[in-house]
Amino acid sequence: MTNDMAVLDVAGISKRFGDLQVLSDISFTVTRGETVCVLGPSGSGKSTLLRCINWLERPDAGQIYLNGDRIGINNGGVVMSDRELSRVRTRIGMVFQHFALWPHLTVLQNLMEAPVQVQRRPAAEVREEAMALLAKVGLSDKADVFPARLSGGQKQRVGIARALAMKPDVLLFDEPTSALDPELVGEVLLVMRELAREGRTMVIVTHEMGFARDAATRILFMDRGRVVETGPPERFFVSPDTERARQFIQRYAAG
Amino acid sequence: MSAADVLAILQGAVVTVTLSLIGILIGLPIGLGLALLRWANVPVIARVVAVYVSVLRATPLVTLLLLLFFALPNVGIAIGPVSAAILALVMNTSAFNCEVWRAALMNFPKEQYEAAQSVGMHASLRFRRIVLPQIVRVSLPGLVNEMSLLIKVTPVLAVVGVVDITRAAVRIGAETYEPLPPFLVAIAMYAPIVFALVSLQRFIERRQLAAEAA
Amino acid sequence: MIRDFAIVWSERDLLLSGLGNTTILSVLSAIAGLVIAFVLTPALMSKRRWLALTVRVFVDGMRCVPFLLFAYIVYYGLPSFGIRLDNWSSGLVALTVYHAAYLAEILRGAWVAQPREPIEAGVAFGFSGPRLFRRIILPPLLLAAGPVIGNQMIQIVKDSAFLTIIALPELTHAASSIQSRHYVPFAAFITAVFLYWGLCLVIEAGVSGIDRLASARR
Ligand SMILES: Nc1ncnc2c1ncn2[C@@H]1O[C@H](COP(=O)(O)OP(=O)(O)OP(=O)(O)O)[C@@H](O)[C@H]1O
Ligand SMILES: [Mg+2]
Numbered sequence: 152m153t154n155d156m157a158v159l160d161v162a163g164i165s166k167r168f169g170d171l172q173v174l175s176d177i178s179f180t181v182t183r184g185e186t187v188c189v190l191g192p193s194g195s196g197k198s199t200l201l202r203c204i205n206w207l208e209r210p211d212a213g214q215i216y217l218n219g220d221r222i223g224i225n226n227g228g229v230v231m232s233d234r235e236l237s238r239v240r241t242r243i244g245m246v247f248q249h250f251a252l253w254p255h256l257t258v259l260q261n262l263m264e265a266p267v268q269v270q271r272r273p274a275a276e277v278r279e280e281a282m283a284l285l286a287k288v289g290l291s292d293k294a295d296v297f298p299a300r301l302s303g304g305q306k307q308r309v310g311i312a313r314a315l316a317m318k319p320d321v322l323l324f325d326e327p328t329s330a331l332d333p334e335l336v337g338e339v340l341l342v343m344r345e346l347a348r349e350g351r352t353m354v355i356v357t358h359e360m361g362f363a364r365d366a367a368t369r370i371l372f373m374d375r376g377r378v379v380e381t382g383p384p385e386r387f388f389v390s391p392d393t394e395r396a397r398q399f400i401q402r403y404a405a406g
Numbered sequence: 407m408s409a410a411d412v413l414a415i416l417q418g419a420v421v422t423v424t425l426s427l428i429g430i431l432i433g434l435p436i437g438l439g440l441a442l443l444r445w446a447n448v449p450v451i452a453r454v455v456a457v458y459v460s461v462l463r464a465t466p467l468v469t470l471l472l473l474l475f476f477a478l479p480n481v482g483i484a485i486g487p488v489s490a491a492i493l494a495l496v497m498n499t500s501a502f503n504c505e506v507w508r509a510a511l512m513n514f515p516k517e518q519y520e521a522a523q524s525v526g527m528h529a530s531l532r533f534r535r536i537v538l539p540q541i542v543r544v545s546l547p548g549l550v551n552e553m554s555l556l557i558k559v560t561p562v563l564a565v566v567g568v569v570d571i572t573r574a575a576v577r578i579g580a581e582t583y584e585p586l587p588p589f590l591v592a593i594a595m596y597a598p599i600v601f602a603l604v605s606l607q608r609f610i611e612r613r614q615l616a617a618e619a620a
Numbered sequence: 621m622i623r624d625f626a627i628v629w630s631e632r633d634l635l636l637s638g639l640g641n642t643t644i645l646s647v648l649s650a651i652a653g654l655v656i657a658f659v660l661t662p663a664l665m666s667k668r669r670w671l672a673l674t675v676r677v678f679v680d681g682m683r684c685v686p687f688l689l690f691a692y693i694v695y696y697g698l699p700s701f702g703i704r705l706d707n708w709s710s711g712l713v714a715l716t717v718y719h720a721a722y723l724a725e726i727l728r729g730a731w732v733a734q735p736r737e738p739i740e741a742g743v744a745f746g747f748s749g750p751r752l753f754r755r756i757i758l759p760p761l762l763l764a765a766g767p768v769i770g771n772q773m774i775q776i777v778k779d780s781a782f783l784t785i786i787a788l789p790e791l792t793h794a795a796s797s798i799q800s801r802h803y804v805p806f807a808a809f810i811t812a813v814f815l816y817w818g819l820c821l822v823i824e825a826g827v828s829g830i831d832r833l834a835s836a837r838r
Contacts, residue, residue, distance in 0.1 A: 205744055233748035241746035251741035254837045255759035265745035268755055297837045317745065464774065464820035465813045466781030469792045473813065476805030561688040562782065572688065585696035589689060597684040604683060 156182040157216070158352045159321050164203055164213035166196075166376075173199045175376045177213070181321065184350035188363035188384070191373035192399060197356040198248075200373070201323045204354070205243045206236055217242055218320055241269055244314030244322040249330050250306040252298040258285065258309050259294040262316040270317065277316070284312040288342050304335030308342055315346075322346070324355040340366075360403045364388050372396050407587045411578045415588060418574035419595045422560050425488070425570070429495030430553055436496065437503025444504070445511040455504070462501035467559045470494045475566045491563040499556050506548035510541035547611045554603035557596070571595055624807035631798045638794025639815050645790060646777045646819075649715035653723050653776070654769075656716065660724035661761075662753050665731060675724070682721035687779045690718050695786045711783040719776050726772060730765035731757065763834035770827030774820050781816075791815060 159181040166174040173196045181187050189197050202208040204215055206223045209230075215222040222239050225231050231239070252261050262281035266272045285291050288308040298306055307327055314322055327343070328336045340362050346353065347366045357363055363370060363384060370387040372380040372395075380387065380396045391397050440459065444452045462470070475490040485493070514537060522532045564573035575592040579585030628635065663675040682690070691714040698705060705713065734757075742756035762769070784793040795812035799805045 207740060207744060237746040237748045240744055243744070245741070245744040247737050247741055249735070249737050251735075251737035253738050253741070253756060253760075255763060264755065265747070268751065269746040299836065299838050313745075460821075461813065461817045464778075464817040466778040466792060466816060468781045468784060469795065469809060469812050469816065472792070472796060472799075473805065473809035476799060477809060480805055558686040559688075561686045565785065572686075572692075575689075576692075579696065584700070586693070586700045589693050589697055593685055593689050593693070596686055596689065597681075600684040600686075601680075604680075 158183050158185075158218055159204070159354070160214075160216040161204065162214045162216075164200070164210045164215065166199055166203055166208060166210050173376050174203065174210070177373075177376075177378055179371060179378060179381065181352060181354060183352055185368045186347040186351075186353045186355065186366055187369050187371055188367035189354060189356045189371045189373060190358075190360075190363060190399070191379075195373045196376040197373055198325050201245070201325050201354065201356060204323060205240050205245060206231075237269065241265065241317050242320045244317055244319035246307070246310050246314050246322065246324040246327050248326045250298070250303070250310045252306055252309060252313070254298055257295050257297055258290065258301070261298065261309060262313050265313075266316050266318075281312070281316050284315050285309075287345075288312045289338075302335060303331045304338045307331065307339045311339070311342055311346075320352065322351060322353045324353065324357070326356055326358065329358060358403065360388075360400070372399070374399075407578060407582055407584065407591075411582075411588065412591055414578065415571055415574045415591050415595065418569055418571040418592075421568065422557075422563075422570040422572075422595075423599070425491055425495065425563065425568070426553075426557050426560055428492055429499055429556060432492075432496045433499035433503055433556075434549065436500040438507045440500060440504040441507035441511055444508055459501045459504050462497055463505070465498075467494060467498050468562045468565060470498060471562060471566055487563075487566040487568045490566055491568050495556065495560070495563075498559070499552060502552045502555070503549060506545050506552060507541065509548070510544040511537075513544070514541060543614070547607050547614075550603055550607040550610065554600050554607070557600055557603065561592075561596075621807070624804040625811075627802045627804050628798060628807045628811050631802075634794050634798060635791070635811065635815070638789060638791040638812075639819075641789055642777065642780050642791040642816075643819065645711060645715065645780045645783070645788070646773065649712055649719060649780075650773050650776050652712075652716040653720040656720035657723035657727055658753070658758065660720060661727040661731065664724060664728045679721045679725050682718055683725070685718075687714070687718055688782045688785065690714055691782055691786065707783070707786045707788045710786060711780070711788045715776060715780060715783070718779070719772060722772055722775070723769065726765050726768050727761050730761045730768075734760060734764070760837075763830065763837060766830040766834055767827055770823055770830075773823050777816065777819050777823070 561572035575588035695710040799808040
């Protein structure tokens with residue numbers, strides 16, 4: 152059921168909060184090197200979907216596989232313990248809308264924290280990689296600064312570097328630029344474009360249509376908890392199959 | 407432990423509550439007065455008040471009480487246990503209240519004060535009609551909190567011989583050779599009083615939050 | 621009056637050992653109380669309702685009981701259950717347990733006020749259980765709650781004076797001894813008051829140090 156190239160395989164995920172059905176039977180796969188952009192109106196369940204993938208939110212139904220390994224349910228068929236979940240989660244990088252950097256740690260320490268404390272990798276080796284990642288996002292000079300001293304754009308670049316430091320199989324982004332001042336969006340998107348070019352496997356929830364159009368390999372359009380349409384950006388943006396998608400594109404193209 | 411013993415502790419409770427109330431009632435306005443002296447930045451006096459508050463906030467009530475009880479007669483001021491107790495409570499709580507009042511004063515919007523000035527209100531009227539009602543509101547939770555703290559240190563009054571809850575309990579414990587029951591009764595008298603104050607504080611905070619949200 | 625202070629000066633060893641004992645007592649119970657609070661606070665925040673409720677009853681209970689009565693219970697009451705502690709141990713146990721409850725509540729308050737996302741990021745990056753608390757949740761709590769914890773430390777110092785009643789030779793007890801030996805009440809107790817003040821100023825200096833650390837991270 153999982154094809155060889157599938158890094159992430161989401162099969163029939165559903166989730167409800169009380170009376171509200173937030174996700175209904177969501178299925179899709181992400182193959183190695185893909186950049187999948189998830190679009191959709193506010194409240195359509197995009198964040199919830201990402202949070203279900205790494206079980207920050209426990210899905211009510213469906214399965215999620217990461218490189219063939221079931222997430223959330225162990226081999227015995229029971230829900231994973233916190234420790235087991237933690238181990239799987241280190242293979243999924245996450246970038247948050249409000250950065251979610253750890254305020255008590257310097258930039259470098261933010262990058263090193265999970266690899267050293269959770270993955271138990273040698274600190275010296277992690278430090279070297281972390282410095283390289285900081286160079287890559289253009290923040291070498293900020294290594295020993297606390298997050299509070301950074302601009303929003305710099306914070307989010309640290310957030311991305313922090314996710315990369317765990318060497319995850321897949322990166323999840325939840326609206327990584329929507330908390331930024333307009334003039335700071337570009338520097339973050341630049342880094343993300345670079346990652347896409349390198350062929351990182353990514354799932355990106357975004358409202359940046361320009362970015363989705365030229366960086367995504369595939370668009371996933373959600374509405375009211377369902378995947379309404381999926382396809383390559385050229386087709387999605389030019390001739391969408393559904394009326395909903397057409398309206399959505401029009402609204403955002405105008406705005 | 408007999409019913410008479412419980413009654414004795416209850417009588418002690420009346421003493422405790424009375425002394426606390428007196429301490430609070432006198433301490434509140436004094437605290438406000440001290441806060442005003444600091445707020446108005448009266449030269450020298452403001453500094454003196456600041457040091458007074460700082461020292462008293464650091465002084466355990468037992469130590470203060472022993473100081474007053476033993477040292478005042480020494481300098482020719484006759485003082486009984488009850489007066490020493492009240493004086494100690496007032497000194498203690500006024501220092502803490504001063505900080506609460508002062509915080510409210512510091513945060514009082516200057517423009518409002520100037521607006522009152524601009525409509526020709528004179529200083530005392532301005533204070534009574536504009537400033538006071540608002541800082542009372544802001545200070546209320548903090549002041550109630552201070553009251554519960556004050557109640558919680560009153561057992562120490564027993565040290566100089568005030569027959570309060572604690573002294574009654576200690577005496578009964580010594581007479582019956584069973585110290586635990588009278589202490590539990592004593593706690594059973596304190597807990598509801600403190601609990602009521604803590605609940606009152608939470609209630610006020612919640613109501614004020616709700617009022618702000620509305 | 622000068623003579624009185626000269627007498628107190630001649631008894632400085634007694635006073636200093638009292639100050640030393642007050643300091644030791646306060647520092648030990650502050651540390652032990654914090655460590656216990658590190659366990660109580662996650663329990664207060666636990667999703668297991670029975671656990672949260674049990675700890676909540678303990679914490680609120682302690683907050684409704686005067687410290688002196690609690691110390692009495694530990695010293696005079698526990699022997700009824702066959703647990704007999706000397707005055708040092710009962711003093712330490714009473715101070716520690718009592719203030720652990722207050723510290724736990726302080727940390728819980730700071731926790732609730734923390735932004736949720738960084739903690740969630742901790743979970744997403746594979747932290748869980750005690751490690752999540754220790755590495756991700758706790759450090760910002762300590763920084764944010766620094767001043768309030770400092771106030772509680774001052775409260776601990778002050779409550780330790782109550783222990784004079786169970787004849788623990790702390791600072792107030794030392795002052796009492798000097799006063800009863802030489803009848804110099806003013807000099808003896810005012811000296812003690814200023815020593816307490818000094819201790820609190822030290823604590824406040826420590827707090828403002830922590831605050832400087834915190835403001836770089838805010
Ligand atoms: N923990 C929760 N409890 C209850 N309802 C929730 C919870 N989390 C999300 N929801 C609801 O689920 C729906 C989907 O939320 P979600 O955050 O996934 O939407 P979204 O597509 O990310 O929207 P946006 O673009 O505004 O971020 C919303 O109606 C939201 O109110
Ligand atoms: Mg969202």
